[in-house]
Amino acid sequence: MFSSLRKGLIYQDVSPNIIDHDVDVDVDQWSYDGRDVYKGVLDPRYIKDKLNVYWLYDDDSIRVGLAEHEAESPEIFKTLWFYDNPFATLLQNPLWKPSGQTIWSLLSNEAYQDCLEDDFRTLEDRALNSGTLLVTPKMLMEKPVVFECQTCGKKSLTKSCQSAFVSELDFSKYSLLFLDDSVIYEITTSQPGDASDQEPELEQAPPPADPHQPGHPVDHRHQRPVTPPADHPQQLASPPSERPQSSPSATP
DSSP states (O other): OBOSSSTTOBOOOOOSSOOGGGTTOEEEEEEETTEEEEEEEEOGGGGGGTEEEEEEEOTTSOEEEEEEEESSOTTEEEEEEOOSSHHHHHHTOTTEEEEEEEHHHHSOHHHHHHHHHTTTTTHHHHHHHTTEEEEOHHHHHSOOEEEEETTTOOEESSOOSTTEEEEEOOGGGSEEEEEETTEEEEEOOOOTTOGGGSOOOOEEOOOOSSTTSOSOBSOTTOEEEOOOOTTSHHHHTSOGGGSOSSOOOOBO
16 A cells, blocks of 8 residues: 555555554554544554554454554544555555456457467566556556667567666556456546545544554543454464464453
8 A cells, every 4th residue: 555644655564464563452442534443553664754553453353454643743644444456455546446357358369379378478568569558556566667679679577688778667658457366457437526536635633642542532441452363364373372262352
């Protein structure tokens, strides 16, 4: 997920598993974007960015997003959520949806056979030389370079000959197909006047009493540990003596 408060910062750990420093920690219920969640403790990895980052969990201890606060002004914050596909999560825009097509459904029989012959290793380069760029989430996070052979003029995303000229990849020169695991994604249109069309402003919360615990508390009586279920891989990886016998619930 691209940070909303720090240009260039990308949160790459977006699995639903509990982050290590939150396991078995007592956490309180808070409200972000009108959504009641359990808020983990401060993630120390982002202190160097002058951010207070807290991971957020649902009632089943599933990680669902994070809250990033300005360390020096914690009342200024943004909430980032996990969505059901990589482009929506990375770009923080739920309008990104699968198009219903795969890259294979777009290929002609001849093009498919050509790719099949080389075990699909040159699919991206074939598309590139036909004027189409297959854009993956990784490509948005780490913009690649393009290699162009000075002899034959063919382009590649990997160095294929010693005489290749290297240049930055200019997305604007190509037709773009957004692709992840062979599925084509597209951004859907919203209705005129939809709130999603408007540029969101930084959220502001009332100044907290404790600068290390900013946010909107729901009810501090709703406190619980963030613990995986007994049959969850994170629990199975721990010694049996450390596993709880049942999943905890919020205590009124």
